[in-house]
Amino acid sequence: MSTKWVYLYSEVEEAEKHAGSWEGVRSLLGGKGANLADMSRIGVPVPPGFTVTTEACNAYSAGGHEFPEGLWDQELAALKALEEQTGKKFGDTERPLLVSCRSGAKFSMPGMMDTVLNIGLNDAVAEGMVKLTGDPRFVYDSYRRLVQMFGSVVMGVDDDLFEEVLADARDNADVKTDAELNAEQWKEVTQQFQQIFKQETEIDFPQDPVEQIKLATQAVFNSWDAKRAYDYRNAAGIPHDLGTGVNMVTMVFGNMGDNSGTGVAFTRDPSTGENILYGDYLMNAQGEDVVAGIRNTEHISKLKEDMPDVYQEFVDICNKLEGHYHEMQDMEFTIEQGKLWMLQTRDGKRTAKSAIKVAVDMANEGLISKEQAVLRVAPEQVDTLLHPQFDIEAKNTASGEGNRLTKAVNASPGAAVGMVVFDADLAKEWADEGKDVIMVRPFTRPDDVHGMLAARGILTSEGGATSHAAVVARQFGVPCVVGASDIKIDQKNRQFTASNGIVIKEGEYISVDGGTGEAFVGKIPAVTPEFGKEVDLITLLSWADEFRKLEVWTNADYPDDAKRALDFGAQGIGLTRTEHMFFEEERLPIVQQMILAKDEADREQYLNQLLPFQRSDFEGIFTAMDGLPVTIRLIDPPLHEFLEGLEEVLEAKTDRTDDEEDKLHTIHSMHESNPMMGLRGVRLSVMMPGIVKMQVGAIMQAACNVKKNGVNPKPKIMIPLVGHVNELKVIQPQLESIAKTVMEEKGVEVYYQFGTMIEIPRAALTADKVAEVAEFFSFGTNDLTQFCFGYSRDDVEGSFIPKYIEDEILPVSPFQSLDQNGVGELMKIAIAKGKSSRPDLEVGLCGEHGGDPSSVAFCHKIGQDYVSCSPFRVPIARLAAAQVALEEKGVSAKGR
């Protein structure tokens, strides 16, 4: 039997038998042809048509651009069948059959041949149609389109030649748009187009519809091999041997009188997700008219009045399609003289809000399972729902007017509007006065945090996605754009200049979009969602919680932080950074005195002053997290960070006392060539154990105190930057003895653990040894990535990383999404070795990656117990964790 190259829509079963599966049909016929055939199969009215297979395309390419044997005969037979199915005939002036021709590969692919409509028209048919429709303007507009598209798309004539004719026609008629040209003028244009056609192709425009179809088929095949299609496939990683299908579909017309019409609709509201039909239509119009906006479209619900039967049929079709595809559909339809035809259906694009509501509703309606609902929402969509968003139109207007100040790194999502301030103190001051402020700085430092928290948004000209500003902003959900190197901050004159020359002075309003990395002049209206009111999201996340195995904890430094994270569903605290507490205004001077102390006795005195502060911090957090684990990281950053402000002050002084001179000398001597690899973390504790001893005392006192008040504290004390088990062997016993002493003094027993961060490659590589002492592991993937790659987080953005991403050396910044091959390998080694010596070892992660969906999935796969992320990313991580668990079980988001 010779190969079957052509399938009528009515032959879809045969196609499926040949291809072996529905996926196979999509490969054989291409996505577009397969879907039309599929609708036809389930009884949805689709204009008769057929598809030339992708196999035919491949055979054509392989055979030196000749039709393979049997193809043309089969296509002719299919044309015959169309004539029979429609009762129309190609070239017939009374009942002419017209078709559209479209390419259709398995994947949607720009660069392939576009649509050619109205194939079948010729001079005679046109005249016949004028009689049939009584609308010569429509007929000649259609005909000139065929000649133009056929000429440019099929025959490769330069489209500018046709456009010049159109321009002349408009000039001659003294009108501004094509829509204003009349029938006679279109007829004239059609004739001129035919002349151009002949002149350029050296053949007459083919009057034989069958010839038109043959040429169009070839043109689609050739477009598969065209350079731009080839380049696109290379870039998108699509194999070159898929081939494209060719779809020939009977033309139907919505402009054949008042019982005709055309429209587009969604089965549900793509903006809100509500389960109501959503769309527009126009009576007696073509699809283009709906888009062109010349006439006001009607809302789909109006069709119920215009054509009640057709409306009911349409509603039934919508239900059928949702029932068939188990997904919201985006459809095109045409009504030709009272008869409804569906021209396309596909899964509808939607907003985040809609995606969530549709998924939850469909599960509640029984259309899909809860598991599928959970798989249907992209984790990043959840993120957009948790932050203020600019009104899209207002933003478009603003950016359209050249008021965009920068497009830089989108460090923390959300919309923010406020007055520009250039330092943290003023930010705090103005915010306290009730003003909305945007803090604009070259970069931020820990002692800027009070201003950052007071600000509505943050904009920096330096730093990257993991800079101090970015990390703090995400932590607290403050919209933030960083690395805006095209703005020049003039701190002295309290203003900045954008690259387009706009100058913004302190106190002037700007709007910052942390989700897109943009900033704009002036105030753009924004809306703020409330998590508690997002009932669909809350439902979806509760389902997610049923399916996930990975726990989701949070990074929180303050009780308020902890409470918010609890609302978002956090199951514990995976990281409390004790040093943020050190930077508070009241405490920083004590911290500085402590660091610069002349001897241990002197230092002790300042540590004793700090202890009550830390104790009360911890009491608050333990109380907020009653019964849940609270992981507290002992002091981590280089001490020098606490002294930067003081250093500046002292350096600026011209009349330094001897004591000040000494202090400045000490501060200078603490500078390091590579501070990231220097004296910090546990190294600090080995050199100066007083600080961590004070911290553990404060933690345990707090735990004992709250326990007396009926709270159940679960402190997990975490020692950072361990590279060698001996560091723990030196420090941990000293701290454990303090813990025991405190409990004895207080007469209270508290369950506590000592663990370590795994953030130095060596700790991962020797995790069996480390786990002999550490009772839990928490991956610090920021540092682990830094050391595994040898990339400095402090220097990333100004450096080679952007170029690496641009050149595709790196798929994405490894600080943003876990590098699973390299850093991930270290994590796997650490877990395997750690559990070899401590089988019940608890393993978590508390870096920026804890809120990145693909990183969360990886953590699940390698057997971690939890991830910890900033409060605002907790919902995202919950969803991502559920999705990976469901995918592992083989649950598919599609079908049912």
Added chain:
Amino acid sequence: MSTKWVYLYSEVEEAEKHAGSWEGVRSLLGGKGANLADMSRIGVPVPPGFTVTTEACNAYSAGGHEFPEGLWDQELAALKALEEQTGKKFGDTERPLLVSCRSGAKFSMPGMMDTVLNIGLNDAVAEGMVKLTGDPRFVYDSYRRLVQMFGSVVMGVDDDLFEEVLADARDNADVKTDAELNAEQWKEVTQQFQQIFKQETEIDFPQDPVEQIKLATQAVFNSWDAKRAYDYRNAAGIPHDLGTGVNMVTMVFGNMGDNSGTGVAFTRDPSTGENILYGDYLMNAQGEDVVAGIRNTEHISKLKEDMPDVYQEFVDICNKLEGHYHEMQDMEFTIEQGKLWMLQTRDGKRTAKSAIKVAVDMANEGLISKEQAVLRVAPEQVDTLLHPQFDIEAKNTASGEGNRLTKAVNASPGAAVGMVVFDADLAKEWADEGKDVIMVRPFTRPDDVHGMLAARGILTSEGGATSHAAVVARQFGVPCVVGASDIKIDQKNRQFTASNGIVIKEGEYISVDGGTGEAFVGKIPAVTPEFGKEVDLITLLSWADEFRKLEVWTNADYPDDAKRALDFGAQGIGLTRTEHMFFEEERLPIVQQMILAKDEADREQYLNQLLPFQRSDFEGIFTAMDGLPVTIRLIDPPLHEFLEGLEEVLEAKTDRTDDEEDKLHTIHSMHESNPMMGLRGVRLSVMMPGIVKMQVGAIMQAACNVKKNGVNPKPKIMIPLVGHVNELKVIQPQLESIAKTVMEEKGVEVYYQFGTMIEIPRAALTADKVAEVAEFFSFGTNDLTQFCFGYSRDDVEGSFIPKYIEDEILPVSPFQSLDQNGVGELMKIAIAKGKSSRPDLEVGLCGEHGGDPSSVAFCHKIGQDYVSCSPFRVPIARLAAAQVALEEKGVSAKGR
């Protein structure tokens, strides 16, 4: 049968049967007792004696400090046996038997009980001995010693009480030394000692020799449990359950007339290794007299004249002992009335030179195998032979006079004497004038290299063992001390001040000992060895080459360097640092212009100027290494390093032109927070490919040129700091195409390879991917260590690492000796993964560790092909590589 607690020397066979092996005998009897028994067994005259076993000691401890059952009876029986063997009797006034008592554990152990001599003396025996010897002075000196040692050591009397009596006695006699006291005075002292004994112990000094022996035995046992012994064992890692033996040996006297004498001797010269007896003796003297230096000792050869028969017997014994132990021996002997007694033998300590000569000679003599000879010399001993050494006595004198300026980090071994200079240019200038100079700097930079090479030695006040100064100094074998933070350099006044206040001005002489990390005022005489003249070393290394599997390559940047390394036995170049070439005076300004070029065309121009320089460098190296691999690392350091000098100059200028202002701005913008993790290595090549393209052009042109001259070049081009295979995928093809183009242009085919350094943890973890592109691996363990630990090499010495070593968190700096558990694990992973995708992958190492013996051994064990080290460490690596191969084969250095 009851346990045997006591073994006579004559019962050594029985002991060996009981213990199962000679090692077991050493455990049972302790090292001292075992060796005496062993000598006795092979017929060497040893005074009769016996050993109470370590098992008895343990039973004593376990049994509440009571003698175990049977012990005392066995000891009494052994005493009887001694009386029979010697024909003397305890307590007999005519033929008195005296013994010494010594502790003896398996390992030599300070803190254990010392010797008690002359046990068996009492008032009556003393009088008898006076008659026998006619030497009352000797007898009462001996007796008072017994009372003193017995009192202090056995009974725990405060030794100061005895010493006060001695002081009084000297005062009364109006003499300065004990040696001047006469017989009567010693007798008086003995009586006073007995009074003190009674007063402190509340018993009379025991007159019964058997009682003395019982108390002495107990005292030895008790000393095993004493706190200081316990602490020592803890510190040294010696188990507490070994116990100590108790040795009772018949006393022999070398002061019993002119046919008596005593001495110490080595079987070979411990200083030169010559195979001649080496030692001193004194006739009619005690061992103490030899040491005290009151009388001039005679060289051992003189004994041949004094007592030819005894001398011959001694020579025969020496030969027998060497034949038995297969090792040079260090012996003590006494001649008592014409009869030779050997009192001790042990392996002799020796200088490096001697160790080598003895090993080679013994192998040639057939006493040991060549394999054993290779195992007998510590690799570090080889090192000392290759560098100038100070005359030991002269150095001791110098340091004794308080002229030591510092004791800091011993960065590069060797002795150097010269005039102090404070900058590189002056160092070069003075050196060119023929002066010896020592360059003294806070630290050094690449553009100081010309001065460093001209200097005899280097002293820096900052930096550590891997600082620039240290690395360069080792590379070129220049003695160097770094991190001398106790000296204050006053660059302005051209002088420095040591912590003891000594001020050294420019031009004054100092002496630097790079092996010990010291510097001294003035000139200390030194000697310089020549490798070519060290025939024994050359022989030993040639044997080592027969046994080793690991190849030893060298790090060399210049042809002279390469030639020297070839002399030292290098089999290839594992690292040529191309950037050193950039720092040469003539080139640096071009390099700086190139870096600061405004655009690519501008840069091209300077690169074209640099190319001929680089080409001629490579021609020289290829020619020197004819037929051997030459691994050339493409540019590695941050570009900023080349600009530091220029930056200073520009900053100092007050009237900068616009161009200069621009340049300075560019230089400033290149600063990074953590340059070690910044823009360097392959990252630089991705950002600015022109430089490496020029370098590869130069390499290949050079290779083609020398090949035309009959040289066989083997370039291996090494791309540094790769972390992701995509870096290689971007850069390597560009460079390969240059290589091919050059070969086509020159019409010459050269075998070349492209490979990479494995110095980023991620490269090791993803080595399977990296090896798909890289044709060879070379571990850059300096950086790999840095990133694996997260320690900055630049900051190490001033930071926490010294404290970590002090606290034993780290056994040694990981930059000095490979961290086998952590960094080594990465290396193992890299080799396994690399070979999984490229089975014939060549793997080497080219860091500082390549010259560290234990690191070399590790490289052998994990299956590397070669290590590469600085030329001066090549011999060390050759020896270390042979030793690990032999140890793997189970060859033992001891016995034969």
